[in-house]
Amino acid sequence: MRARRFLGLCLVLAAAGAASAMAATPDGFAIDKGWRFRLVPGNAQAASHPEAAPWHTAAVPGTVHTDLFANRVIPDPYVGAPEAGLQWIGLADWEYRTRFDAPRGALSAARSDLVLDGLDTFAEVWLNGVKLLDADNAFRTWRLPVQGRLRARGNDLRIVLHSPIAKLLPQVEAMPHKLLGNYPSPYGDEPKDAMTANFARKPGYHYGWDWGPRYVTAGIWKPVVLQSWDAVRIDDLQLRQDHVDAARADIAAIASLDAVRDGAAELRLWQTTPGGRRSLAARQRVALHAGANRIDLPVHVDRPQRWYPNGYGAQPLYRYELEVRAEHGKGAGKAAIARAGARTGLRSIELRRDPDDRGRSFYFAVNGIPVFAKGANTIPFDMFQPRVSKARLRRVLQSAADANMNFLRSWGGGYYESEDFFDLADELGLLVWQDFMFGGGMPPAYDEAFRANVVAEARDNVRRLRNHPSLALWCGNNEEEIAWKYWGAGKEMKAAAPSLADKVWKGYVQLFGADLRKVVAEEGGGIAYWASSPGDDLAEVANTPASGDMHYWEVWGNPAYPPSKYLEITPRFMSEYGLQAWPVQATIDAFARRAEQGIAAPVIEAHQKFLAGKGNERLMKYVDYEFGATQDFAGFVYLSQAAQAEGIELAALHHRASRPFTMGSLYWQLNDVWPGASWSSVDWFGRWKALHFHARRFYAPVALAALRDAGGKTTVSLLNDRTRPLRGELRLRLMSLDGQVLRDERRPVELAPLSSTRAGDYLDADLLGGADPARTVAVFELRAEGEPASRGVVYFRAAKEMAWPDPGLQAQLRRDDAGYALELHAARFARAVWIDVDGADADAGLSDNALTLLPNESVSLRLSSKAGLEALRGALRLRSLADMPSFTKTR
Template identity: 80%
Template sequence: MDQPLLEGGAMSPRRLFRVLLGLCVGLCLALATQLAAAAAPDGFIIDQGWSFRLLPESAQAAAHPEAAPWLPATVPGTVHTDLFANKLVPDPYMGAPEAGLQWIGLADWEYRTRFDAPRAALSSARSDLVFEGLDTFAEVWLNGEKLLESDNAFRTWRVKVEGRLRAHGNELRIVLRSPIAKLLPRVQAMPHKLAGNYPSPYGDEPKEAMTGNFARKPGYHYGWDWGPRYVTTGIWKRVVLQSWDALRIGDLQLRQDRVDAARADLVAVASLDAVRAGTFSLRLWQTAPGGKRSLAAQQRVILRAGANRVELPVRVAHPQRWFPNGYGAQPLYRYELDVGEGERILARTGARTGLRKVELRRDPDARGRSFYFVVNGIPIFAKGANSIPFDMFQPRVSKAQLRRVLQSAADANMNMLRSWGGGYYESEDFFDLADELGLMVWQDFMFGGGMQPAYDAAFRANVVLEARDQVRRLRNHPSIVLWCGNNEEEIAWKYWGHGKTMKAADAAFADRVWQGYVQLFGADLRQVVAEEGGGIAYWASSPGDDLLDVANTPAGGDMHYWEVWGNPAHPVTKYLEITPRFMSEYGLQAWPVQRTVDAFAARGEQGVATPVIEAHQKFMAGKGNERLMKYVKEEFGEPGDFADFIYLSQAMQAEGIELAALHHRASRPFTMGSLYWQLNDVWPGASWSSIDWFGRWKALHFHARRFYAPVAVAALRDAAGKTTVSLVNDRTRAVQGELRLRIMRLDGTLLRDERKPVALAPLSAAQAALYADADLLGQADPASTVAVFELRTKGEPLSRKVVYFKAAKDIAWPAAALEARLSRAGDGYALALRAEQFARAVWVDFGDIDAVLSDNALTLLPGERVSLRVRSPASLADLRRALRLRSLENVITGRAKTTAAFTKTR
């Protein structure tokens, strides 16, 4: 206890110390708060007290009176998620509610809130209301005064509000119009309609007059072949009130003019909005990857009232350079800019980047032109996948969700993601994670398909402003290595009949449409990237050859290949006949794991043709499950039940994509990229993804970690029975190792065993052998014999590829006799597996228990033992009870599907 006051009111030394300490802390906190308020880039975020309703005069109001009252809303958010939160609609993902929810996209909605203005907003010289994302046709009112009409979900809208704010009770009201109802009269009035993407099966808009490609909003909202049709609307990003007296920092670009091992020459380009002319001081602080902070540049400048642009040169000696995953570390530098007047800091902002040099190489050769990326002088073989939106309703995507999927991509040895153009420009969280994980990003502008009305100058001007917003927002991220104009619009016009049909109907209008396309994607967006992108390359369309006459060609540019899976649905061995410069799309479907299917469909609702399952199968170029069954049957035969169908679809997908990806890698340096379709899911359902909506890995993702390994063997057997063996090395150093070939029967009888030393040059792929079936089999039975190729190298995981001589359904499978032992190991568990005889596509499952395995989708040789790590909150006893093992021979032969023999834990 403190001593009492001394005589005369004096304090004890101990209490005096505490009071003085408290005053110091209070003053420091007050000063810090003042500085933070002056520097805060966010301002006052208006995210509380929102409500919404169906607009009374909306055409849908009479049919849906339940949505007429004012109801609580979440901002950022969407109308679909607000309706669901208020229990007015069912969960849009569970069961098959899609048809009954199409009225939402036809309705007009109203949002409102009240807020008290911060004192700074009332006293400052300038205040802006900033709408970071309004989806899409919005009318904004403040205190009864109309501020804004927006028409682009991808733009930031900024409105001056000084003099319009009250101290208390400001009313902000936003009316959001149905994009379908807004655009349909205009589209229907066109004598010749532009080709759209996927027509609605629900009658909410006519199939011959699709509106999606006229709206600057996420295209996938209108439905895609991996997700539902929910044409949502909403205030999908933050609403912020920003106030300032002297100036505002609009942007800080960290332009990298030169980066090499010796030095990095940067220019910090500050965009400043000054209320008045004056002399100001700029100080740029650098925090190096190790945490050391230093003054990188300073400058006194005279600013004029209005917009100003100031450049501060920065030199970094011996920079720690940023490398893609697998090629080095990802050190990141942080820069903070202070703008002051005298000793007073008026504004502050910061940005983070990685120092690297990125080039897109287009070198001519005898067969066309190359297409590959060079980072810090290293030619990179791009390994990865296409990413799509992470949810139908973007505001509920969490950073934890993004981290789980992007970490999974890096864990699978990926170094590139193509952020596809039919969704939205991803969040800062997405790009921050890509920076940290070394995942290069090929960034599409948001044009996913169908022809755009780019002949309309106002439409193009709107897109250019969108592009400037987004390039400026994202350009400091070292992960971005390419900006691409659109997805598949050029080939749709040239090869899918869109252009031919339009020319036949109205040749003059067709020419106008194409010239508008060339202007937007060949000139306007290219200019934006040249002016704003800091030296990153631009590409007009994917697939394409940057507007050359022929697109989607192996000779140059990038390719999408869909003749496997898509029409005409060739066998997967057709992948071996297509050797592109850069394969940016190809894919095979599969269902997610049983637990994910169980989340939206009861077991009694599960079947190849049941309504709920068909509602979550969105392949629109045919009957999705029929197409999937075709590929399953070709290799594995008829599934016994829906659970078998799930399992076999994953095995087919994994083995087919592995064949293609290894062919691409073995074709280096002619081929320099392999990005399969697709990484993730937008909801739980059948799709081409390797990671489902819950973040669970399909068999494909486990395979991807192996076929994308830096050092790998590719033993690829084609339809004619010819096996080409290639050795691939993505390391920047030479690798020595041993290549082993074993010919064995499925019971383990060894017929041949050969080993030879091999040397792999840096950054290379080289053919090691070529075999006809007879060269490998001799007189052995192709139905009971396999060829096992293994590459062992120091410091790298074993790479194995098994060659089969018959389709799996025609192989004489012996009983694998799988054994398993689960025991505690550290803070997790160890699962020891053994196969008495050959076991293909072994899948380990724990049912409804949360469990993460270090590996899965395995092929075990006769007598082989493997040990897997298991992380789970469940007990050992519960895990043992839930453990199920499934292998291909179980499913094809109909033998027991749950073989599991355990040895007690010591």
């Protein structure tokens, strides 16, 4: 399916939702009908883009780019290479407008508020000709009183969105010494030495990143809702978990109420257990005062069903519903005058920083269990957030859970993740590290108004997300501390303008060391705060293996060491590391015709965002390290995935083998923002790369790590994330590539709970004897009771130096009662086997892929597809390393 058709489908679905009448929601009435938009008359962009000047239909929630595409004013932003020609959109001002009738009761209600959760970013809000707001933050909730301003019919709501570049550029250009930005624009829409992104409270990735395009969009990206009430509005229901253990959970249900007038009320809190039993958990009579009220309702749960991360137990969820009933006057003794609900899982969670002789630990304990964090970083799921459906989130997050992940880091250059994201994380047992929205570039935190704006944004989002049991950490920013300390920005400013440098750093410390820490302490319900990633919570030294969390980019980034360098870096918690790869062929076909595909082809380069168009050169370097160079594009795509999968597997297994010193491994990155080359393991369509199939194996709760370093020493470790001890068998076989077994040894092993156990060290000479290293492999296998077998293959030469035989791959596909069964057999050693049904079904699902098969080994796989048997058989393609023309083969 072409991306053009896919994007069009998303817009059709969005338009269908927007076509409904002003819809009632639990929180009020969504104003989602009749929206139109245009380029603001007189704007500098109007002369060169008159096609955007007339009124066009719009979707709210939505963005300017998706609205322009829906009206065929611009081409699909993802197909081909249109990016340079669309930069004018971010320089223009846009006007959105609708008319609506006031819902029944709104005119006579004591209070009515217009609630706007997502205005991106510099926005004027006008109602019936009166300006209500000048917004300046895409991440805040704006609540505007409108009682007395509403008409029965034909209310005119108008929102003008100003270009963040045009608005901020004059003040940035006027600065004699500029704050370092992140990615300069290659398109001339703003000067490279005067970047504006770090001055705007909007998603940083809109300005371009090394995995996505530059589309500085604007829009009303969350619903617009009218809320009306006569007596009480429940502003928030917090479920603060003060103590949770196996015997008892003590919860403070904290109700924040906005009362119209003084009066008596009764609060009833209902609890629904994970099994569906509903009971009254708390009841209290209160005297409300006009305005804000805070009432604590203590709740005690005996023998709670506790929530656990994926792999450690179940994810039971409790539902709480708050009712406010009037005690006197209108509504007394009748139905509730206000209701609100919240869901949570009962667990204890803490970030542990225990000192030792090498520094301090960094790990999370859930219900007292030290959890080794296995997972990845998430970036935004689309360039245009309103298009991110819960179904798309579910596909990717389910893929994370299916790959045995238990932890995701939501990166700070996008947006605070949605309730849908966190609801799914709660259900799947995925702990979430949530950055505040600072992804790169030093912010003007010395400005008090800027800091106050950020604090308000932080309160909104901490309050919104704090009931989720998956929320594990709030982090101030991504990489801003190390950028200042080690990447030259701080040093250069100290030399050029020492007083300004001191002011910038003090503002940074105030915002990330004090202001945001205070917000999390006051509002977060006990969740830990961390100042910056990577860091040591504002210690003098950051990004050190001894303490705190670490990002490691000397593999892939400069100086571009080979993946074996991963074995030399042993951190407390690795929160970023990564290798790039292209997505599967079907995804590439969605944005580039086959005739447009080539390693240096313009459309392919347009979807390769690393190093200003030189990403494929870097990627080829990593392909060449292990596999040798190729000029064939399909082969390049295949080898890029193999290099990514094997390199990240090496690092992740090293981290796991270093337990308990190392307690986390989060590779960069899980998902994609658009279809293109990136560090993801799941692409924009939700299709798995080879890395994700590998991740399911190297993140298995019980696994084997056989790690050979650059000096020819192999260390074997047995990994057990279970909370119980295990017994099993470790097997070592030395075999030739054509199947001759030269050595076969077995021994019983015991695995302690929550541990890594060193099982042996082997020099190449110990393993090989006199065997030819180019034709021989060592195969280690762990079989533990009740667990899938885990295998590690040790190669004694780079793949490009191996004498690969024709593996004699054979596949049989048949239909059965459950769908399709695929039987795969290798006569000889087959490395990096990739199975595809190119052309039959782009979204056909395989139960496993990216396989290594031993000589005479067979595997049984499941294939899910809507295509017919004969079509699938005709499209079935198998590939292994032996198929690459650069390798020497034995036949």
